[in-house]
Amino acid sequence: MRVRHRHIIYVQGYDPRGLAQYYRMFRTELRKFGALYGLSASVGRPQGAPDGETGSWTIETRAEDWTTRTRYDFLRWEDLIQRDLAAPIWQTVFHATGLFWRAVFTGTLGRFWKANWRFAAFVIYPHFVFLIEVLGSLGLAVGLSLGLRAGLAIDLGQRLGVADIPAWAFWIVGGLAFAGILTAMLKWTERWTYLLYLLSDGIWTWEFSHGRRPEWDGRIDRFAQQLIEVVRRNEAEEIVLVGHSSGSFLSIEILARALQLDRALGSYGPRVVLLTVGGNLPIVGFHAVSQAFRDDLRMLAMETSIDWIDCQSRKDVMNFYPFDPIAGHGIELGAARRNPHIVPVRFREIIRPENYPLFRWKFFRVHFQFVMANELPHAYDFFMIVCGPVPLRDRMGHPEAALAVVVGEPETRLWAWKKLETGSNRPELLPFSIADTLSPASPPAEAQGG
Secondary structure, rough: OOOEEEEEEOOOOOOOOHHHHHHHHHHHHHHHHHHHOOOEEEEOEEEEEOOOEEEEEEEEOOHHHHHHHHHHHHHHHHHHHHHHOOHHHHHHHHHHHHHHHHHHHHHHHHHHHHHHHHHHHHHHHHHHHHHHHHHHHHHHHHHHHHHHHHHHHHHHHHHHHOOOOOOHHHHHHHHHHHHHHHHHHHHHHHHHHOOHHHHHHHHHHHHOOOOOOOOHHHHHHHHHHHHHHHHOOOOOOOOEEEOOOHHHHHHHHHHHHHHOOOOOOOOOOOOOEEEEOOOHHHHHHOOOOOOOHHHHHHHHOOOOOOOEEEEEOOOOOOOOOOOOOOHHHHHOHHHHHOEEEEEOOOHOOOOOOOOOHHHHOOOHHHHHHOOOOOOOOOOOOOOHHHOOOOOOHHHHOOOOHHHHHHHHHHHHHHHHHHHHHHHHOOOOOOOOOOOOOOOOOOOOOHHHOO
C-alpha cells in the first residue's frame, strides 16, 4: 500500500520557459512543501536525455514513518514552442485573427461558450485586447496625419513653393505611423497582456487539432514508446502520467498511442495512472475534424487497466469547470464507462486567507497552482501526489485518510493507514463526481456523487 518508489512523467502545456525554469520552480516549491508538512525533501540535479527531449531528476522525501523516492521525467516541447513565438508579429496576428473568425462562423466558439463561458471569454480576451490596441493605434495615427496636414505640412509646402500637398500623402504617412505604433504597442504591452503568446497558443492548438503539426506528432509517438519502455522496466509501485493545461490532451495522446502499441500496458508491472490537471480538452475535441482524439477519449474511458483522474477548479479560467471529458464530447458509454474520476479542487482551501484576495486575480498564477506547493495542508496537494506515500488512486478514493497520514498524530496516522489498507482495498473510483470540493472535512470522493 505504501509507495516507496514512484515514477512521474510530466507533460507540460504550451509554455516556452522549458526545463531550466520549470526545474527552478519545482525546487523552490519542493522546499515550501517540506516546510508546510515538516518533511525532509531533497531533489537531485536534472539530467538530460541524449536526444534533448526529456529531462529527469530524483526526489527523496522522508517523514517519521515513511520514505518515498520519486523519479521525475519532464517531457520537453520548449524548442517547438519558442519557434512559434519567434514568428513575425504580423504573421501571428493575421493568422490568429483568421482562425478566430473561422471558429466563430463554424460554431466552435459557440460550443466553447455553451460548455464553459469563462473559458470562452478567455479565448476571446486576446482578440478583444488586440481590437483595443488597434483602435488606440489608429486614433494616434489619424491624429498625427491630420496634425501634419493642418500645420507642419502646410508650412513645408509654403517653404517649398508647393500650393497643396495631396491628401494621399498624409494617408500614407498615417498608415506607416499606424503600423509602427501598433507594433510598438504590441511589444510594449506583452509583459502585461500576454497577447502575442495567447495568439500563438491559439494557432498551435488549431493546427494541432487539424493534424498540421507533424513535428509534435512525431515527438508524441516517441514519448508513447518511451512510456511503454518505462512500464516494462520499472520497479516503482506506480507510474503517474501528469498532463497540465494543454499537456492534458497531449498526455491523453501519449497514453492512447502507447495503448495502441501495447494493449497489455497497465496489466503488467506498476499501476499506470493518468492525472490531468487544469485541462482544456475541448480546444482539441470540439473541432469537427478531431474524431481521432474523441476515439482516444472513448478508449481511455473504457480502459480497465488504467486509472484516469481529472482535477478541475472553478477559479481557474483556463480550464473547463465543470466539465465531463467524456459526456461533454458527446460520448455515451453507459455501464462500460469507468474513467475519468473527476475531482473538483477549491483553491480557497489551499491558499492562506490573507493571500487569496490577490491570488484569485492572477490568472496565470491560479492556473499553475495545480502544480505548485500548497500554502495550507489539504487533500489535494500536487507535491504530496508526487512525493507522498499514498498511491494516487487511494488518495482520491479516501482523501481524508490520505491527509491524516501526513498531518495526523501517531494514533490518527495509524487509523488512516488502516483505513487505506482495509477500508479501500483498491476502491472503485466513480467515473464522475459532482462534489463541490475535495476537502479533508468532506466524506470520501467516491461517496460524494456519481
